[in-house]
Amino acid sequence: MVDLFAMRLSRSILPNADLVSDVAGGGAVSRRVLVVDADPEELAAKRQDLTTDAVIEPEKPRVPAALGAALRFAPPIPVPVPAADGGAAGPGVGGSVSLLLRGPEGEPVQGAVVVATLLKRGSASETCAAGSRSDAGGRVAIPFDPDIWMPVAAAVTPENGYWGTSVRSPQGGQTVQLLRLPRRGPFGWWQLLSGMPSYDISAGQGLVVGVVDTGVGPHPYLDHVLPVGAFLNGRFMPGVEEGRDASDHGTHVSGLIAARPAPGSGDYGGMSPGAEVRMARVFAPDRLANQGDIALAVSSLASTYNADLINLSLAGEASEIEQDAIIVARREGSLCVAAAGNGGGGPVSAPASYPECAAVSALGLLGSFPPDIDASASLPGTLDRFGVGGLYLAAFSNAGPDLACAAAGAAVISTVPGSLPGSPAYAEMSGTSMAAPLAVGALAALLSRDATYRAMPRSAARADYAAAALASRAMAVGLARVFAGAGLARAR
Incomplete structure (x- = not known):
């Protein structure tokens, strides 16, 4: 059988581009992701020479959806110096x-x-x-x-x-x-909002949660989280070390889902510590992620690791390549839950904006952090962003009709790798990056007790059931649907 795509690719595109990588993705639908270095206009002109199922896009960067996350890459941060010619560089x-x-x-x-x-x-x-x-x-x-x-x-x-x-x-x-972070774990206010009465080491048991992020660990409370490897620039590099955190964002996200703190330590645990968590790294220390790597990571987590839920705490422009992978993952039974983005009330960012994703906005709670710290910037400037019980839509959170639900995302404390000696490292972060994993953790805890869901075969119907459960159990908190979707994500 003639591979028409390969034939047209070699005849039309490759002679005009430098091939960086060529990777075939797994899953029910055959996917081939190529990264090329070429003139965008010339490449677009050659589009009609390919088969109808081919998609050509420029690289679309993805940022971790936590405030200041880019500052956490590649320490130490270089200090700019004057140019050699004396100019002000x-x-x-x-x-x-x-x-x-x-x-x-x-x-x-x-x-x-x-x-x-x-x-x-x-x-x-x-x-x-x-x-x-x-x-x-x-x-x-x-x-x-x-x-x-x-x-x-x-x-x-x-x-x-x-x-x-x-x-x-x-x-x-x-x-x-500087003020010390509180150590009142294993449960924080962000977890109590979910309706769980106490920390439960078995919550989420039987479910597989995939995470696409900056990597994970090392951290002693996340030894059970498996880094499957890294998807970088169109290449897959398997192994635990390849999946280690390029900053600390992915470790923070993983801890919100599944941290297992030492008893009596006062450290905070995850929402679903009983779940099997699989981390796919798509960020390098010196650059942001792109839609091609995210598509490959989502495909792998859905097809190879049978993830029930996939957390996407990252944001950027819409991408057909990325959306296609998420559509196929949902058909295979994996529901992607994504951060709405931190555009200060702007429209929901991709991938959260895709109909196949469950988009999550970020809430804050009055009195949950000291005054005059960075988290104070999360307070909104208009009364319609305030709900009941001191809850509010964080000022940085995106909003819109795409939202499925909301979760805590302002001044949330969780695990980070840490390079200094002492007790296991914890840090505070704010962003819709934090809200998405808390919604995932709540949903995993909910579905782990749902016999109907557990008995369903992996299919679109199973992912649809999970999405419906997330919305139907959400609790109204006095915020308009465009700010909080169906309401606060709940585990009960």
Whole structure:
């Protein structure tokens, strides 16, 4: 049998492009994903030479849907310097944003990411940013040219154990006092909202949850989570080490689903610690993800690992390649649950915007975090974003008619890899990235007790049943459907 696609590809596209990778995806539907380096206009002109089932798209970056997530990639953050010809390619030298980070007992805070925002002198809006990490003494110094720039703010994101904060008009040598995160686990307010009365190590048992993210671990409370490998630039690299976290976003997401903390530690557990969790890494330390890698990861989790639910805490522009993989996964029985995106009230981002996905917006709770920390920016500016019981739609969350439900997403504490000695690492993050796994965890706990669902064969009907269960058990919280879908995701 003649492979018409391969014949036309080799005749029309490949002579005009450099082939980066060529991978066949698994599943009920044959999928072949090629990554090529070519002129976009020339490639588009050749589209008609291919078969009708071929899709050509430019690379569409995907960002982790947590605030400031990009800052967590590739430590230490490089500080821009002047160009070799003396031009202003960066903040320059001559001055310094110098901060001393201290904890409640005066202890130095090491490893915190500090990003300074600098305003150009004589301008009302032209800014640049530079950052670094605090050393063992809690010191950080970010150089800049004071004749060109003036520091207007510094965002401090601790690696582990402290609330993040922002400093307005930072002064040289200023001491920044950081507050410790609470250790009142194994249950947090974000889990109590789900209707679960207590931490249950068996919740989610019998279900397989796939996660497409930055990777996972290492973390002692996530040893049961299997990193299946990495899908990067059209290539699949199998193995546990390939699936390790490129930052800490995927570990945070995984912990919200399935962390198993040590008894009596005060650390927070996951919503469905009994579930089998499989992590597919699609982010590299030096770049964002793309739709082709996500399509391959979704296909693998659905077909090879038989994932019942797949968490997608990432966001970007719509992609036919990505959507096709999600459609096929749903036909195979896998429901994708995705973060709505952090566009500050804008329309729901892809992949959450696809009808085949369950889109999740992020809620906050008044009184759940100290005043004057970064999470305070999640408070909305209009009354219609406030619901009952102190709940509100987070100011960063996207919204719209695509939403299936909502879950906690502001100032949520979970596992991170951590590079410093001491107790297992935990950090606070905000974003719809946090809401999606909490909805997944609630749904996994719900479905693990549902004999009808457990008995259904893997098919579109099974995924439809899961989507209907998510919506039907959601609890109204006094927010319009465009802000919270059917309501707060619940496990009971």
